[in-house]
Each structure stands twice: as structure tokens, then as C-alpha cells.
Amino acid sequence: xxxxxxxxxxxxxxxxxxxxxxxxxxxxxxxxxxxxxxxxxxxxxxxxxxxxxxxxxxxxxxxxxxxxxxxxxxxxxxxxxxxxxxxxxxxxxxxxxxxxxxxxxxxxxxxxxxxxxxxxxxxxxxxxxxxxxxxxxxxxxxxxxxxxxxxxxxxxxxxxxxxxxxxxxxxxxxxxxxxxxxxxxxxxxxxxxxxxxxxxxxxxxxxxxxxxxxxxxxxxxxxxxxxxxxx
Amino acid sequence: xxxxxxxxxxxxxxxxxxxxxxxxxxxxxxxxxxxxxxxxxxxxxxxxxxxxxxxxxxxxxxxxxxxxxxxxxxxxxxxxxxxxxxxxxxxxxxxxxxxxxxxxxxxxxxxxxxxxxxxxxxxxxxxxxxxxxxxxxxxxxxxxxxxxxxxxxxxxxxxxxxxxxxxxxxxxxxxxxxxxxxxxxxxxxxxxxxxxxxxxxxxxxxxxxxxxxxxxxxxxxxxxxxxxxxx
Numbered sequence: 001x002x003x004x005x006x007x008x009x010x011x012x013x014x015x016x017x018x019x020x021x022x023x024x025x026x027x028x029x030x031x032x033x034x035x036x037x038x039x040x041x042x043x044x045x046x047x048x049x050x051x052x053x054x055x056x057x058x059x060x061x062x063x064x065x066x067x068x069x070x071x072x073x074x075x076x077x078x079x080x081x082x083x084x085x086x087x088x089x090x091x092x093x094x095x096x097x098x099x100x101x102x103x104x105x106x107x108x109x110x111x112x113x114x115x116x117x118x119x120x121x122x123x124x125x126x127x128x129x130x131x132x133x134x135x136x137x138x139x140x141x142x143x144x145x146x147x148x149x150x151x152x153x154x155x156x157x158x159x160x161x162x163x164x165x166x167x168x169x170x171x172x173x174x175x176x177x178x179x180x181x182x183x184x185x186x187x188x189x190x191x192x193x194x195x196x197x198x199x200x201x202x203x204x205x206x207x208x209x210x211x212x213x214x215x216x217x218x219x220x221x222x223x224x225x226x227x228x229x230x231x
Numbered sequence: 232x233x234x235x236x237x238x239x240x241x242x243x244x245x246x247x248x249x250x251x252x253x254x255x256x257x258x259x260x261x262x263x264x265x266x267x268x269x270x271x272x273x274x275x276x277x278x279x280x281x282x283x284x285x286x287x288x289x290x291x292x293x294x295x296x297x298x299x300x301x302x303x304x305x306x307x308x309x310x311x312x313x314x315x316x317x318x319x320x321x322x323x324x325x326x327x328x329x330x331x332x333x334x335x336x337x338x339x340x341x342x343x344x345x346x347x348x349x350x351x352x353x354x355x356x357x358x359x360x361x362x363x364x365x366x367x368x369x370x371x372x373x374x375x376x377x378x379x380x381x382x383x384x385x386x387x388x389x390x391x392x393x394x395x396x397x398x399x400x401x402x403x404x405x406x407x408x409x410x411x412x413x414x415x416x417x418x419x420x421x422x423x424x425x426x427x428x429x430x431x432x433x434x435x436x437x438x439x440x441x442x443x444x445x446x447x448x449x450x451x452x453x454x455x456x457x458x459x460x461x462x
Contacts, residue, residue: 001232001320051308051320075306075322077282089232089282089320091306143374 034123145207265354376438
């Protein structure tokens, strides 16, 4: 039984000419089983260590980042996972890292970052966990401000569209995206513009306070941001 | 390590004169620790049994209902939970049961249903798990069709308001609720009306297809309904 952490970072958001890429750090297995394959960063549960602390250790040792990026994603376990017959349980966490933070991340020993569309041979059932995380983020960008964690607090429509394109892994039509995202009411203009190079200055936006119109104000359970809405 | 199941049912939706009540079944502890206290239905992980199957067993033995109501809620574990020092991990599932189904539920041995505003002394950290489930449902009714699982597929605005009131544990102003829920676009009229007794017939509504306007069509991971959006 242990925790596994899916860390997603967006690479290349500052390039205007190419779609940014979602990347994930994996750890090379240096023992059996799955020797030489790549696994999610993680750690076994140990005496006196909470689930959150175990996940936080794995995130820190892989990226140097702290626990405030972590959320529990899902717990995986089935009878087939372990040779002992008892279910092997992985409590999966995920962390979405914005581009600037990811740029400062150095590669640790046995850790390598892979683009999600070119993953190596994956150990255990970790491919399933990665796919689950991708599916979750693809669903959640439609109704939460989760993309803001990858693109930053303020962004142009074109920057946001590129984040959507990277997450959905397909090209979006700019006028359609603009109309659709503005109609959703999810984002609002900051009143500022971004001027860059010879381009026409572009209006900056931010996510509006996420609306849960008829529910009570949500409490946070454990101080992590967005815990409830994204958990 | 085991699974625990939070089963929420709405009682009294057919009475026009009183707010319905959220109720939960609990199991009386017949051994130490917490002898005589009340715990969530659950089971320990066993050889050859998946997490889902363990949760499904607990739901079935408590309510006679099958696994299609179950979703994983959250995994709880901290160093303080076990005397052994190793984290005691509870993988919590929840099931939202609609009123008609709950009416057919008989009380099993050592199982008793409690209104959520009058819970008995709760064993382990199960109170925290119940509170987490309540907090989750209070957040989710604002942006998902989760209430439909308690009120049924079609409903009048007044029936839906009572479900909201039961979940939020407070009275809502009918005209405000009507305006707010209709403006949200979350529900749409079915074109039919409900005529009951001497009351004026009331229009019936259903939840519109939940909108995730810019995300890709969501896949289901394991065949359970709404798994992703509600997990």
C-alpha cells in the first residue's frame, strides 16, 4: 500500500508558434518487478506518516515543490495487482504545476520528464492512473478553474486556448473557443492588456469566482486549495 | 485497511408540510474498540476482493441495493488512527439513494437509520468521513445533477427546493430559489405537470445534460454512472 503522485506540467506556453505540451515526471525502476520500466513518483506508507505527508514527500523529492499543489485523485486497488492476493492499493494524488514553476525544476536521479504523448514503458498499473488523471483534467477544465493552475492567474484568450489544446490534445478553432469560453461566464477581463513584441496588445482575463449558485459557501477540509471542488 | 460507505437517503419527500430529512444507516459496534458506538457500514479488504466489490458488499448487506449507486468519495488515513502506528486507511465510498428506494429498505441486524441532525456517538473517525460527504454533496448540488439521485428523474420546483433545503439544512425562499435555479440553466421543463390533490398542477422539470462546454466527451472508467464528475 502506498501513495503515487501524478504531476502534470505544461511546457512551452511562452512559445507562440507551437502547442504547449503536457509533461509528467516518472521514476525509473531500479529493481524488480518492472526493472527498467517507469513508475509514478510515490512512497510506501510508513509509521507515523499521513497519506498527505507521504504524497508531499514524493512531490518534493521529484520537483522541489511543496504540498500546496497536491490533491487526492482516486484510490486504485484490485485483486490482480499483487502477487500476495491482498489488493495492492495505490492512493493517487495529483499536482498541476504552472509553466513557470515547472521551468525551474531540475531532473533528480532516476527521474525524467516525458511528454504525455510519448510515454515509455510504464510499471505496475500506473498507466491506468495516468489515464485517469488525464480524463479527470479533461472533464474538469469544462466547469472549473483548473486550467488556471497551468496557465497562471491572468492570461490572454490565446494562452488559455493553448492550454485547452494541450489538455484536450486537439486543435481548437480560435473564434469558436473565444465565443464559447466568454459565453460560459467562467472567465472575466482584468481590464489590462498584454503587449508583446510586434503583436497587437491582447486583453488579459482571469477566472471568475467559480459559481455554485445555490450551494452553501464551501468549507475547506484541510487547507488545500480547491480541495472539494476538484477532489 | 478497509472500505467504509456513507449511504445518504432522503426521507419524507412526499410530505408537503415538512422539510425532508437526510438519513444515514450506521452499524452498532459489538466489540472493542468503540463497543456500543455506531460506525459506517464497511468491510476489511480481503484476498481476491477489489475495493469496489468490498464497498458493494457493505452497501448490499445494509440496504439490499446494488453497486450502481456507489462512488468512491475519498481515502482517509492518518498516523493517529491506529494503535499500531501504521496509518489506518479507510477508502470511503458513498451512495445517494432516492426516496422511493430508501422506503423499501428494512433495518438489518445492528443497523439503524439516523437523521443527520441527530447522530449518535460515532466510532473511529467516521464522523469526519460523514462530514466530508455532507460537505461534498453541499458543494456539488450547486453545479451537478447530484440532487436528481435523491429526488428522482423528474420533479416539481417545490420538490427540488425541499431536497436543497434538506441537504443545505436551511430554509430557502421559494421565489429566489425558482429564479436562481432557472437562471442556472441546470434544469429544464419536461412539458408535463404534476397534479396532486387540490393543489394547482405544478410543472415538472428534469436536469439538463450537465454541461462541460469546452471539454471532450467524458469517458466512464468503470461503468458507474457519473463517476468522473462526482468522484
